[in-house]
Amino acid sequence: MDNAKEKEIDFKPSNWLYIFLFIYYSIWLLQSYGAISHYITFGFDSFQAYDLVEWLCFGLFIVVGIYSLYAVIKTLRGDKDCITSLKWSLILVFVCTLIDPTRVQIPAYDIATRLTVFLVRPLFYLAFYLYLCFAKGIKRRFPKAERKFGPSGWVWVGLMIAFLGVAIYGTWQQYEISRYCRPVDLTCLNLNKGEVCDGYVLFSSDREWVKCEEGADTLYIDKRIETLPTIMSADSASKIYISSGRCDKADARTYNQVIVTSLGSLYKSIDGEYGKMREVAFVDTIVSGNRVMSTIYETTVDSISVYFDVVMITEVKSPKCSVIVRADKMPIATFWAADFAKDVQFDLQKVAQGKDNEKSCNAKNKDSHRTAKRKQQTEANMFAPLFHRIGPRHLLGIMTLKYDEREVTYRKSDRVFYNL
Numbered sequence: 001m002d003n004a005k006e007k008e009i010d011f012k013p014s015n016w017l018y019i020f021l022f023i024y025y026s027i028w029l030l031q032s033y034g035a036i037s038h039y040i041t042f043g044f045d046s047f048q049a050y051d052l053v054e055w056l057c058f059g060l061f062i063v064v065g066i067y068s069l070y071a072v073i074k075t076l077r078g079d080k081d082c083i084t085s086l087k088w089s090l091i092l093v094f095v096c097t098l099i100d101p102t103r104v105q106i107p108a109y110d111i112a113t114r115l116t117v118f119l120v121r122p123l124f125y126l127a128f129y130l131y132l133c134f135a136k137g138i139k140r141r142f143p144k145a146e147r148k149f150g151p152s153g154w155v156w157v158g159l160m161i162a163f164l165g166v167a168i169y170g171t172w173q174q175y176e177i178s179r180y181c182r183p184v185d186l187t188c189l190n191l192n193k194g195e196v197c198d199g200y201v202l203f204s205s206d207r208e209w210v211k212c213e214e215g216a217d218t219l220y221i222d223k224r225i226e227t228l229p230t231i232m233s234a235d236s237a238s239k240i241y242i243s244s245g246r247c248d249k250a251d252a253r254t255y256n257q258v259i260v261t262s263l264g265s266l267y268k269s270i271d272g273e274y275g276k277m278r279e280v281a282f283v284d285t286i287v288s289g290n291r292v293m294s295t296i297y298e299t300t301v302d303s304i305s306v307y308f309d310v311v312m313i314t315e316v317k318s319p320k321c322s323v324i325v326r327a328d329k330m331p332i333a334t335f336w337a338a339d340f341a342k343d344v345q346f347d348l349q350k351v352a353q354g355k356d357n358e359k360s361c362n363a364k365n366k367d368s369h370r371t372a373k374r375k376q377q378t379e380a381n382m383f384a385p386l387f388h389r390i391g392p393r394h395l396l397g398i399m400t401l402k403y404d405e406r407e408v409t410y411r412k413s414d415r416v417f418y419n420l
Contacts, residue, residue, distance in 0.1 A: 199230060290344060
């Protein structure tokens with residue numbers, strides 16, 4: 001009996017506290033219902049695209065949600081650590097709400113409505129927290145001398161540390177990805193005969209390649225893809241343009257936008273009248289660990305048949321990508337894009353070597369490993385290629401490879417309206 005009295009404080013919450021707790025509890029219930037109904041409607045395919053950071057955040061969000069509801073129960077029950085638990089809950093929920101990207105997806109065009117919906121949740125959490133800190137009713141009914149930092153407080157501290165750890169790891173991961181996607185100085189590359197590099201990708205070709213003309217359009221789709229025109233090749237029958245950079249959402253929707261943008265830019269450079277465009281073939285496959293999407297079109301320019309092929313090659317284990325647009329007077333084979341992608345290398349760190357190290361044993365081993373099939377070289381150190389193949393980086397790349405499904409409904413998850 002004495003323990004029960006020691007655990008709880010005999011106080012009656014004010015009407016304002018009841019109102020705040022009711023709204024707080026209702027928000028979590030509505031969000032839970034919205035999330036469940038969303039996934040029931042559109043499926044759980046979005047989970048397939050989650051990486052480690054997203055899975056960690058997803059798990060922490062669930063724990064924070066459940067423990068926030070428990071903080072409400074503790075407050076209504078009058079536990080000595082209830083105010084501490086409720087404050088920590090509001091702090092974490094406020095931070096999570098601010099960094100939630102789905103808050104900007106508001107089904108309204110009126111600026112006042114969008115701004116109100118965008119700010120309503122964080123402003124409510126902030127007002128609730130300030131009420132707990134400064135309201136005289138809380139201080140009178142729940143004096144600081146009778147409060148304590150109980151086990152729930154340590155749970156919230158642990159959750160905060162976990163969120164900080166995930167945030168630091170995610171920031172470091174994004175930094176590494178951004179550094180990986182940056183163009184490489186071509187003067188630092190040790191290229192072999194027949195190899196072509198635009199600073200982003202390396203491939204084999206017997207065509208002549210030159211830099212793209214100044215002022216060429218950048219391919220940019222907000223938060224999806226951004227590529228820069230790099231090199232081009234032209235002969236009497238065809239022209240090939242390459243644009244490279246990064247693609248953070250390599251799905252069917254992004255690829256369709258790439259087609260529209262690329263063909264629109266190509267038409268601007270065509271002198272003459274072109275007819276109606278007809279899709280001839282479509283390919284979506286995995287080649288050498290890279291996803292290849294290719295669509296071939298047929299049209300007429302001044303009553304002469306012309307063929308276009310828009311190819312998007314993305315590295316499955318990173319957001320690095322290249323967009324290739326080919327215009328040809330002759331029909332383009334459906335396997336052309338796959339053949340082109342066979343020798344495409346995105347990881348230029350394997351071939352980027354300082355000139356001072358070009359003659360080193362390590363450089364020779366890497367070079368022979370990369371070009372043994374073409375140059376028919378013998379290995380200077382027969383064990384070096386073995387270690388080069390089974391290194392941790394290569395094993396991780398193999399384990400993370402997967403076949404992406406081209407499902408339009410998957411991108412419906414971009415429009416999430418259940419967040420209040």
